[in-house]
Amino acid sequence: MKHTSSLRLSRRAMLAGLGAMAALPTYASTAPLNIVATTGMIADMARTIGGDLVSVKGLMGAGVDPHAYRQTRSDIVAMTRADAVLWHGLYLEAQMEDFLADLGRKRPVHAIAETLDPTRLVAHEDYDGRFDPHVWMDPDLWVQCVPAVVDALSDLRPDARGTFEANAEVFVSEAEALSIYARDLLLSVPTERRVLLTAHDAFGYFGTAYEFEVLGIQGISTESEAGLNRIGELVDLLVARDLPAVFVETSVSDRNIRALVEGAAAQGHEVRIGGSLFSDAMGPDGTYEGTWLGMIDHNVTTIARALGANAPAGGRLGKLRAAA
Incomplete structure (x- = not known):
């Protein structure tokens, strides 16, 4: 970005x-x-x-x-x-x-x-x-x-x-303000923890914008299948790099992500699901997450908190309400 x-x-x-x-x-x-x-x-x-x-x-x-x-x-x-x-x-x-x-x-x-x-x-x-x-x-x-x-x-x-x-x-203007919040918060995540592992490669542009390494079990399209070799490789990566969290997506089955968690546990490394992210779809109509600003705010705050940053409760919107 x-x-x-x-x-x-x-x-x-x-x-x-x-x-x-x-x-x-x-x-x-x-x-x-x-x-x-x-x-x-x-x-x-x-x-x-x-x-x-x-x-x-x-x-x-x-x-x-x-x-x-x-x-x-x-x-x-x-x-x-x-x-x-x-x-x-x-x-x-x-x-x-x-x-x-x-x-x-x-x-x-x-x-x-x-x-x-x-x-x-x-x-x-x-x-x-x-x-x-x-x-x-x-x-x-x-x-x-x-x-x-x-x-x-x-x-x-x-x-x-x-x-x-x-x-x-x-x-x-609102996108600009969100961008400032996202960049400041995500760059406060320790460098070694700036790894975003999700169900499929929906976060590539996010990674480029905010200096994150992005890994997906499936490819850019959810139509591609994730093989056992791919899951095994990612389990080994989680263990070797001592990564604390992986993320599920609201529009993709969590089956493969849970397989990663179980695989890491079998090797003695605890990995938790850091939260559910909005990737190819927003949240329910009538909610903050049901807007583009809300979905990105939610994702940024959820990722940052799970990976060790001091993220504000309720994200950028919560921060603004607290300051009002």
């Missing part, structure tokens, strides 16, 4: 450079735009930027794995009736790509993460020409998707572009 000064510099440049995409029919109605988003993270961004001018339906709720998700009959109805569909891209919604490509010939469909500079992306380990899609794990990268959402909404309501841009600036 670039230092937070780059976020400050990029915010104005990013918002100033928001350009209109291909012309689409505009909507004179004052009724909220009907937007469908595939993932919770995109839905949250669209709601924040759109405010009262949008009604956003997220297809994938808490605990849903987007790598394996297939559109349901009700999803198809919702997407074909939407004013616009926002999806992630970068092969995250692998099972939905053909449907979305076909829909894009009839309706406004936007793959927001595919607007990112490819030089900022990490190559996918399993598929040539594809990239690690988990860009929301790094606030600096995630805010670079904001212009695509602003443009998508403004194409439908050009008269409201100023409102969308103002809301976007608030979103970027």
Whole structure:
């Protein structure tokens, strides 16, 4: 992750450079735009930027794995009736790509993460020409998707572009504040303990941003299988490096992580589950963790506390409430 000064510099440049995409029919109605988003993270961004001018339906709720998700009959109805569909891209919604490509010939469909500079992306380990899609794990990268959402909404309501841009600036400001909190807290974890071991490789961008070594039992996609050799190698690593904690994910089975804990115990090394992290899906609707800010705050605080940092109770939000 670039230092937070780059976020400050990029915010104005990013918002100033928001350009209109291909012309689409505009909507004179004052009724909220009907937007469908595939993932919770995109839905949250669209709601924040759109405010009262949008009604956003997220297809994938808490605990849903987007790598394996297939559109349901009700999803198809919702997407074909939407004013616009926002999806992630970068092969995250692998099972939905053909449907979305076909829909894009009839309706406004936007793959927001595919607007990112490819030089900022990490190559996918399993598929040539594809990239690690988990860009929301790094606030600096995630805010670079904001212009695509602003443009998508403004194409439908050009008269409201100023409102969308103002809301976007608030979103970027909050991401900047979260970035400062995360960097300060995570860099207080002892260097030798900055190892994040989870069920699959969803935290690569997180690791680059906050100087963590990231290890996943499965690859970037949860569709890959974890073999006994892989689990055995990671058990040996846990024991050799005296690591204290591993982490489960809310959208992935904890079976392999528990196998690591048991394997380490068999070698006389106690490893605990440091907590449950939000990787490919946010928390339940209506909760703080059910927002992008909340999921990252939760992850940062949980990881830091489990690995020896003095993390505030309730994360950054709890810290702000205590100071109020």
